[in-house]
Amino acid sequence: MDASHLAPLLTPAGWALLADLPPYDESTVLSVGARLREAGHPPEMVAAALTQQRLRTRAEAKFGPFASRMLFTPDALEQATRLVVSAHHAARYEHAGVQHVADLGCGIGGDAMALAGLGLRVLAVESDEATAALATVNLMVFPEVEVLCADALEVDLTARGIDAVFADPARRSHGHRIADPEQWSPALGRVLALRDDVGALGVKVAPGIDHAALPTDAHVQWASVGGEVVEAGIWCGPLAAEGPGRSALVLSDPPPASDDPRDAPSARVLRDPDCHDPSTPPVHLAPLADVGALGVYVHEPDGAAIRAGLVAHIAERLDAAPVGDRIAYLSGDALPDASLAPFVHSWRVREVLPLNLKMLKTRVREHDIGSLELHKRGVPVTPDAVRAAVRPHGQAHETWIMTRVGNAGDAQRARGAVIVVEPCEAPTVPVS
Ligand SMILES: C[S@@+](CC[C@H](N)C(=O)[O-])C[C@H]1O[C@@H](n2cnc3c(N)ncnc32)[C@H](O)[C@@H]1O
Incomplete structure (x- = not known):
């Protein structure tokens, strides 16, 4: 599904209808839809609003309470970084003293939100026009974010005063995962080459990436949330404060909304003390005899x-x-x-x-x-x-x-x- 079905919602009437909808409930959705159409709302607007409400409910797992103010497509939600992970990405940029980050391939803005939430200036670049429109809505509350609809590799980073890059290449096409990093969009090699212009570079990649494809001087961190492996992050230059090597970041499942700091998800890091080049093959120990x-x-x-x-x-x-x-x-x-x-x-x-x-x-x-x-x-x-x-x-x-x-x-x-x-x-x- 592309984002064109959202057009009726990007009007004052559509926006108001979405804001007034009750929480999504599968068992009542047909009757709610019928009631709204009988009240005179155009059927395509009602359908778009109900779909959006369903996606917002699903998105709570990734974005918590922020989901209720965001817009999604199913594909973009699937690819978006969950907040508990993007917060860790953003912290690397903050600790490195970065001022102005380009988020290349920003999707609906999952990572840009976390970066902007820490007060960084963000240039969020998205080549798909409709997705860029959703990012604009989702990032509207952050005045320090500029959303640009463009090919990420065509942006003049130096001219725009960018001092760090985050990239999350698209790894799916027509619903299928693409295994070869050079077929991702943009290709991993093209993204890593941006280090010639901007040393502080981070790239979110598939957790199954071949170690041999990793830059020898980067720190690569694999992340899991509630036991599910969600990504690997390649961190270069000042973003790799721990030095070259490999580590695991294990995050607990975010708890239901709570103000109690003891309910915050826990984050643990395990580093391989003997690995100083992430592209080296892992050691395999001899198994039990029998x-x-x-x-x-x-x-x-x-x-x-x-x-x-x-x-x-x-x-x-x-x-x-x-x-x-x-x-x-x-x-x-x-x-x-x-x-x-x-x-x-x-x-x-x-x-x-x-x-x-x-x-x-x-x-x-x-x-x-x-x-x-x-x-x-x-x-x-x-x-x-x-x-x-x-x-x-x-x-x-x-x-x-x-x-x-x-x-x-x-x-x-x-x-x-x-x-x-x-x-x-x-x-x-x-x-x-
Ligand atoms: C994996 S998603 C990004 C998700 C994002 N990090 C988030 O948390 O919402 C990748 C995005 O990159 C966009 N994209 C792919 N090739 C691009 C290019 N050459 N320039 C800019 N955007 C691109 C895709 O349209 C897609 O929305």
């Missing part, structure tokens, strides 16, 4: 730490080893201390079973299992297929980790296994 070598616990590093190549670092700190070759489950006899706990999820091992659906079905029947929490890595089964095959219908609950255990170089010893686990007490993490 199932018999499993320890008391199984640990799963946060996805941001996995993408940042920190699995070996975490394993060393836990005195643990990967359960299988290149498998990001670790096993050992120690729990993480409070400084490492935010970056791993730990379970206590109860039993280990072969990954054999017939035997697992028997277990489900014999143990009266009705609910199963399933995790998997490195084995060609899906949780849905396993659930369908073993048919849980009893009263008990179990958590299973389905994975490869042992050394894959030795076909006899690398087995598909189900590790039956139970939750274990996480150490208390001091509030930062």
Whole structure:
């Protein structure tokens, strides 16, 4: 859907209609629509307002209470940076003493909002005319933001007095993700080349980016929110205060609206102390020899730490080893201390079973299992297929980790296994 359907709302009557709508409720939307049309509002304006109200409700997960004053398209909302992450982007610019940032490919203005919120001047550049119009509305409350509808690579940054760049290239086309960074818009290579003009450059990229494609002298930070990996940020020059290397930023889910500072989302950073060039391949440790070598616990590093190549670092700190070759489950006899706990999820091992659906079905029947929490890595089964095959219908609950255990170089010893686990007490993490 493009933004042209929003045109009826960008009129005084449309704006007033949107402002007067009740909160979006799927169960009443048809009757609300009918009532508004009967009251004389044009059908296309009613449709646009109801769509916008639905998008605003969805956008609360990214923008909290600000969503209720913003305009979206489904695509632009999908691509927008959530505020809890863009606030971290913006803090880098503020700490670097930046004055005037160009946000190249600003979309509906998610990052520009956070930059402007810290009092920085922002030139928000967007090549799509309709999206630029939405950014203009969303950023209207910040007088220090200028929205420019232009090709980001055509803007004369020096002439405009820009001293830092943030770019978030579009990584989707016609609803499909584009894997090759040189096919993004603008292409990653073209964006990184802007360092010749502006040293303070930050680029938001796909978390799955190949480490080999990263600039050797940048700091690259992978971010997760509530356990979901959302991005990697390439930070160059003064924006990389921690120096070249890789790190993981683990953010808790933003809580529901609250004025209590103790409810603020927590942010933890884990840096690989041995990595000073983000393009170097991560270290892979030798796995356990076989199932018999499993320890008391199984640990799963946060996805941001996995993408940042920190699995070996975490394993060393836990005195643990990967359960299988290149498998990001670790096993050992120690729990993480409070400084490492935010970056791993730990379970206590109860039993280990072969990954054999017939035997697992028997277990489900014999143990009266009705609910199963399933995790998997490195084995060609899906949780849905396993659930369908073993048919849980009893009263008990179990958590299973389905994975490869042992050394894959030795076909006899690398087995598909189900590790039956139970939750274990996480150490208390001091509030930062
Ligand atoms: C991933 S979105 C940006 C999202 C934004 N950071 C936010 O939080 O709302 C990328 C945007 O870049 C725009 N774009 C793509 N190529 C561009 C170019 N050459 N110049 C300016 N904008 C461009 C796209 O239209 C899209 O809106």
